[in-house]
Amino acid sequence: MGDETLLYELEPRIGSGPFSYKLFGPRFTLCTVNDGKELRLFLETASSLETLRAFFGVEKASLRDVMGIFGRELWVGDARVKREEDFFLSEVFVLDIAGLVNSLEFRGGICTGMSRDPELKKLFFRRASSLQNRASRYRSGELSIKAQEVRRRIPNVLLGKLLALAESKKGLMELERLLEASSSVPLRFVNKRVKDEEALGKALDPPNLGGFWGIIFGERNEIIWDEENFGEVIKLPDPSLHRISFVRGSPLPSLIPMRMGKGSFRIGKLEDGREFRLSVEDLYRHAYLIGQTGSGKTTFLKLLVHRIHEIGEASVIVIDPHGDMTVELKREIPHAKFFHPTRAPFSMNPLELPRAESRDHAITLATDILLKVFKEVLNLTDYAVNVKYMLQVILRTLYQEKEEPTMADLYHAILGLYEGTYVLDVKDIRWKQSVEALQRMREQTFISALSRLEAYANDPLLQKLTGKTSINIEEIMKPGSLSLFSLPKAELGENVTRLTASTIVMKLWFEALARARLQKKRTPVFLMIDEFQFVADLPIIETILSEARKYGLHLIVAHQHTKQIPDDLLQSILTNCGVKVAFVVGGEDLSKLGRMDASFAESLSKALTGLRVGKAVVKMTARAGEQQPPPAVVEIDGD
Structure with a gap:
């Protein structure tokens, strides 16, 4: 690839409006590849990423990604017009490239490229002048007509590239046969076996005339597109007709506040490949996560546990009504304190009094x-x-x-x-x-x-679970402590899970208040609650959201959909939480979550409809002196 160009993988954005190939820039190569399961689009261009994101989901790609589709090697056929006359006089038009690639029964693809090479028009002008001189010399009407035709084409000529890609020589021959049958002019192909990324990069580079000597003495059988009709040649795959992944909705801006240095950590990357970071300080104003089952919510919760615990300046306490996440975390962080009704028994008396003045x-x-x-x-x-x-x-x-x-x-x-x-x-x-x-x-x-x-x-188990408290709440709130409460509702039942989870929340809140009353250091405590609806009815939740920051208690709550909690509590959460993270949601949630940022409400709703598993819309609250950042779509780091 040229120094000024980059390779991207694109996914069509549904509902983005009319598309023009001109946004790809003055030089580009677009490859439509059938990987055996679906179509994939790769674009080599110097065009702005922000421009591309208006019409596509965009990921940075590499030549290795393309090679990986085909294996250790692939075969490339570089198309040429058979007759030199067609270079100057005939328009190359290839019918339904996306449909052709979609129909392949082997791994293969077609690349179309173009360049607005200024020397091309000069070349055509010299050809038209040469033909006109010969027409005058020989008094030839035929040559005069050809000269006029070449001159007519000068404003719209584009230097083109047409490549066939296939996993085998046999496949390449079949694909070249299909291309020639679909072409408006006879074609021939220069074939070669490509065994490394460097050779593939040269093949995919946008076309050029090869410098001065190439212009003077070069071949006259390269592909020439007509600008007026090139849009039909480079028509993109249609997700309603072709097997191709797509994204929905409008893109969100990618202006993000900088979070670097001690206390900051990476959580994922933006569509343009830049990393997205949070800091512990961002989480002091609480965090809210929402997303359907399997959307990537649990992966993100675990990521936060690891990153906050690694910083080591805070206590992390996790309440897990499913039980699976805390089991995984205990396996990943063996020194964590693990509490489970039967595997690691503990007791938490709901009636135990908090520390108070009297x-x-x-x-x-x-x-x-x-x-x-x-x-x-x-x-x-x-x-x-x-x-x-x-x-x-x-x-x-x-x-x-x-x-x-x-x-x-x-x-x-x-x-x-x-x-x-x-x-x-x-x-x-x-x-x-x-x-x-x-x-x-x-x-x-x-x-x-x-x-x-x-x-x-x-019940003997519940007697033990709700008997004399066996956990030193003050101890698990010390900096660097990680406590995992596995409360599987499948074993305990929903009421017991709710009561136990509520008891933990209450005791932590009372202890946070006691620290303040007793003038003890208010080191940060992050209380992470999955299946938040189990404690959402606790009256102290609203109090914690609005007041707990000054007592050093910070909530990170997660659940599946907005109907699980009262609407007034949702409004309080969206108002008070400094970090809001929305994974895949649907139905009424799309409009309700638009409240995360009223300035981007419509774009937010559209962006939420297009999220895939592992991607989320993240909205951060600005710190003092910062401009309020817009929501951003972030691909969350995996385990």
């Missing part, structure tokens, strides 16, 4: 949060008012009776109230009404509700 203050803090969690877990909507008040009284009583009551204690207290065996001396008419309402419940309704708590009293 026990009464701690009870007030915990009771308010626990009531809202239990309302979700118990699902007692018909009796919500009575249940809330009754639980409030029971919890306060249990905290007075025991240093650390458990879920089993709560179950037995409610059951005792229902059966009349547990009597609380509460001199409050409202309490009496609540107990009477509880006892008037139909037995089936009560059993249905209480069964959600019964497992905590009778």
Whole structure:
């Protein structure tokens, strides 16, 4: 390839509007290649990448990529017109190149190239003058007509290239036969076997006349295109007709803030090949990930865990309701603390009080949060008012009776109230009404509700899981610590997973507040929550999003679609999260996620429709003194 040209692989962009080959620049070679499965487009050009991205998905490519399609070698046929007269007088037109390549039953391709070589017009002008002189000398009307025809063609002549590529000599002969049958003028081919990238590069270089001596003495049987009709020759494959990958929607700008130095790390690359970096500081304002199953979301979460942990100045805590991601991370980072209900047992008592100025203050803090969690877990909507008040009284009583009551204690207290065996001396008419309402419940309704708590009293695993807390929360929040909580909902059930995940979040929040109250150093803690919907109803989530940064607690949350969380919470997330990452989504999510950047809402929605697995739209919030960067499409680094 020439020093000024680059090789790209292109994918047609659906909905990009009318395309003109002129955006490829004044010199280029475009190859349409059948790799045995689908068509692939390779372009050698000096044209601007930003210009190409308006009509294509663009990736930098190499000659090795092209060679790799064919194996260790390939055969190349360089087309020529058979008659010198056709060079000056005939228009070369080849019909339906994309369809021809699409129909191949072997690995092969066709390359069309052109150059606006200024010497070409001079060559044609000299030919026209020569013909006219001869016509005058010999008084030949035929030569005079030819001179006029050559002169007529001068404004529109393009120096051309037409190559046949095939994996074997037999395939090349077949492809050359098909090309000649499709050509408007007779062709011949100069064939050669290509065994290395250097030879392939020379073959693919855009055409040229070969300098002064080439112009004076060179062959007169190269390909000449007519500019008015060349657009039909170089027609691109149509994804609705041909087997070719494509991208959707409008491209987003690729203006990105620079993140270099300590605390920064690479997460992927832009379409133009430039790397895209984040910094730990960007994540201080929380991060939000959304994407369908299999879109690449988990790969990105793992990447963040590795990069943040490698920097070593923060604690990373992962809550994984599927369980698979944390198992993989433990295998990749053996020194990480791993917690699993059966493989690495731990206990986390939801009723354990947070550290506070006083026990009464701690009870007030915990009771308010626990009531809202239990309302979700118990699902007692018909009796919500009575249940809330009754639980409030029971919890306060249990905290007075025991240093650390458990879920089993709560179950037995409610059951005792229902059966009349547990009597609380509460001199409050409202309490009496609540107990009477509880006892008037139909037995089936009560059993249905209480069964959600019964497992905590009778199931040995859940008794252990929600018994006396075995984890030192302060310890796992120390810098450099990595803690992996594997909470597989398939084993625990959704309610237990929700309660356990909620307990971890609450305890971390209370500990973050305690650090501030006790004037301890607020080293950063990154709490990463997959399947975020399991804790999205926690009332402290909104508080954490808006206030936790000053306490050193930073959320990185991920889930699959926007219907899993309330719309007001989604708005809060899009407002408060400094890094927003959207993988493949669909339906209403496309319009909702346009809120990530109102200035690019339409382009955002279009870009989201065209994402492939492993690619995401990333929106970062500017730091002080920076201009707000637009969203960018990033190919996320793999494992």
